Amino acid sequence: MAESYDILVAGGSVAGLAFASEAAKRGAxxxxxxxxxxIGEPEKCDGLVSLRGLVRYGYPPARDVIQNKISSAVIHSPSGRRFAVNATALDVVVLDRSAYDKQVASEAVSNGAEVRTGSRVASAAVGKDGVQAEVGAREVKAKYLVDATGPASSPRRGILPAAKYELEGSWVREHVVEVFLDSTKYPGFFCWVIPYxxxxxxxxxxxxxVNPFKALDAFLEGRDCRVLRKVSAPIYVGGPAPRFVESRRILVGESAGQVKPTTAGGIMTSVAGAVIAARWTCESLRRGDPALLGGYQREWERAFLKEMKTMVRLRGVLEKLSNQDLEAVFSAVATPKLITxxxxxDFDFHGSALLGSLGVPGLLRVAKVVASAEVRSLLIEG
Ligand SMILES: Cc1cc2nc3c(=O)[nH]c(=O)nc-3n(C[C@H](O)[C@H](O)[C@H](O)COP(=O)(O)OP(=O)(O)OC[C@H]3O[C@@H](n4cnc5c(N)ncnc54)[C@H](O)[C@@H]3O)c2cc1C
Structure with a gap:
């Protein structure tokens, strides 16, 4: 006989667990x-996140889940020039991502949700009256299916091959995040160092x-280090999905593309998506009206769509800059005023922050120095 729930959540990572916690708290x-x-394993994510964002949506990390606090970010140009942004006021921390997922799982269970590991949602039939799914060896019926399966269900567009090493090295600066730009070595993205x-x-x-392992090996040549763990995991930079809700199937987190297209950071935006989705789903359960689910996408978009569009635009620019362009942009933007x-x-709204800080004169300055006419039009007309 089938088990029966109000909501079946496929995927027990940050989005699925935050959704479950929030929905169970509301009685579902x-x-x-x-x-x-x-839960939390195998860990792929680097855990760089703004505390402010997680606090805003009600899921701050416990103190022992925070591995490090970041005091500045240094951006390196292809030729080795760099500028540093003081990040002390931005509240950016590095999480032990596996421990954070376990924390949110335990909050979900305390609120009354059931979390079952080693259970794959193998198939799900979603109809207008409900959901019937195969979960492990069991059959589960639910009123709604929440798809929190991550990149597996993200649109294929916008997926980049990525890899990360956890390592020990005397050159690591304890509280400084570093970003290395180079359009030949990391086309359309970058190499990053996040100290934990x-x-x-x-x-x-x-x-x-690129083969990200080869790119990392080349980056580490001449940098003395001991690699502790190697992980291969694609990142998603394609922007939000056009529809978060299809009938009784609700997408949250990376499944819904709730990830920053500039940095592929998705912890905060996924938690936000999960919390907003859970509120609307519970309201829809309470009133027996699936049409209310539309409120979820509207509320998430009110909070994030403008910023996501700005980030997509910046990503379009970054993808087309040659190394020569990058050097010129560096000279044009790395002014003390902009850095201040x-x-x-706001770390979570860095696209708007960058464009707002540059202002029209700054954008025109940047447009003037890049060689590509296509990039110039992206900057000026976008
Ligand atoms: C290398 C890398 C570094 C990153 N670094 C950062 C960072 O520093 N900061 C940041 O904010 N973001 C970062 N991200 C992004 C962040 O990890 C994701 O945006 C976030 O984890 C999305 O959460 P999610 O719950 O939507 O999906 P995921 O974390 O991808 O979880 C999906 C879950 O669903 C499960 N699943 C899949 N299919 C099924 C199924 N059929 N049945 C049951 N379970 C299923 C999976 O096992 C997994 O647990 C990084 C990503 C990568 C790959």
Whole structure:
């Protein structure tokens, strides 16, 4: 006989678990099915996130889940020039992502949700009256299916090959995030160093058509280090999905493309999506009206769509800049005024912060120095 729940959540990572926690708190019966045997494993994410965003949506990390606090970000040009942004006011931290997922899972269970590991949602038939799914060896019926399966269901467009190493190295600066731009080595993206302790960092690379392991090995040549763990995991930079809700199937987190197209950071935007979706789903359950689910996408878009569009536009620019362009842009934007403005901005809305800090004169300055006419029009008309 089939088990019965109000909501079946496929995927027990940050979005699925935050959804379950929030929905269970509001009285819904919720089953989370996670295909892996342990919540948070295998860990792929680097855990760089703004505390402010997680606090805003009600899921701040416990103190022992925070591995590090970031004091500045240094951006390197292809030729080795760099500028640093003071990040102390931005509240940026590095999470032990596996531990954070376990924390949210335990909150979900305390609120009354059931979290089942080693349980894959193998198939789900979603009809206008409900959902019938195969979860592990069991049959589950639910009023709604929440798809929180991550990149597996993201649109294929916008997926970049990426890899990261966790390593020990004496050159790691304990509280400084570093970003290395180079359109030949990391086309359309960059290489990053995120410190998570003394002389410890998560170092990653991504780019169109690259072998990210080779790119990382080349980056680490001449940098003395001991690699502790290697992970291959694609990142998603394609922007939000056009529709978050199809009948009784609700997409949250990376499944809905709720990820920043500039950096592929998705923890905060996915938690936000999950919390907003859970509120609307519970309201829809309470009133027996699936049409109310439309409120979820409207509310998420009110909070994030403008910023996502700005980030998509910036990504379009970054993807087309040659190394020569990057050097010229560096000279044009790395002014003390811009760096000060960025240090007082919002980490989660960095696209608008960058454009706002540049202003029209700054954008025109940048447009003047780039060689590509296509990029100039993206900057000026976008
Ligand atoms: C290398 C890398 C580094 C990153 N670094 C950062 C960072 O520093 N900061 C940041 O904000 N974001 C970062 N991200 C992005 C962030 O990890 C994701 O945006 C976030 O985890 C999305 O959460 P999610 O719950 O939507 O999906 P996911 O975390 O992808 O989880 C999906 C879950 O669904 C499960 N699943 C899939 N299919 C099924 C099924 N059929 N049945 C049951 N379970 C299923 C999976 O096992 C998984 O647990 C990074 C991503 C990568 C790949």
């Amino acid at each position: 019966s919720v089953l989370v099915a996670e295909e892996h045997d342990e 302790g003394k002389e410890r960092a998560k170092v990653g690379a991504a780019g169109y058509g 403005k960025l240090s007082q901005s």
